[in-house]
Amino acid sequence: MENGFANDMSAATFLPELTNTNALGYLSIIIFNFTGFEVICTFAKDMENPTHDIPKSIILGGLTIGAIYLFAGFGIGAAIPADSIDPDYGMIVAVETMVGDSVL
Incomplete structure (x- = not known):
């Protein structure tokens, strides 16, 4: 928090570049x-x-999954430079980068 964000966090950076064909490859993920x-x-x-319960559960489940991923x-x-x-080990390497190699 003292040093600010590691990346540009403007709204435009959250949208995929549709001119880049690699960006569409992440759609399946x-x-x-x-x-x-x-x-x-x-x-x-x-x-x-x-x-009543099934549609409610599907909607709440989708919103919960989306919120966790966001x-x-x-x-x-915000914490790690892009x-x-x-791209292959995202979460594991991100946590390792934040806490240090010796912890994991």
Whole structure:
């Protein structure tokens, strides 16, 4: 907090560059991150009112997943310079960079 953000945090930096074909490759990763929240449908027989509870659960699950990813992504982007973030091991390397190699 004393030194400010590690990256430019203006609104324009949060939008993908559609001219870069590599940016579209991350779409599958984003979609994969949201899979699984529909599993709540397997509990329909145990619900009192599944027609009300299932849509509510899917919406709340999607919002919760989105909020967690936004919080984690913003935190990593604020703490670590973009050129130091490993695209393959993102979260592991980000935490290792923030706390130091000796902790992990």
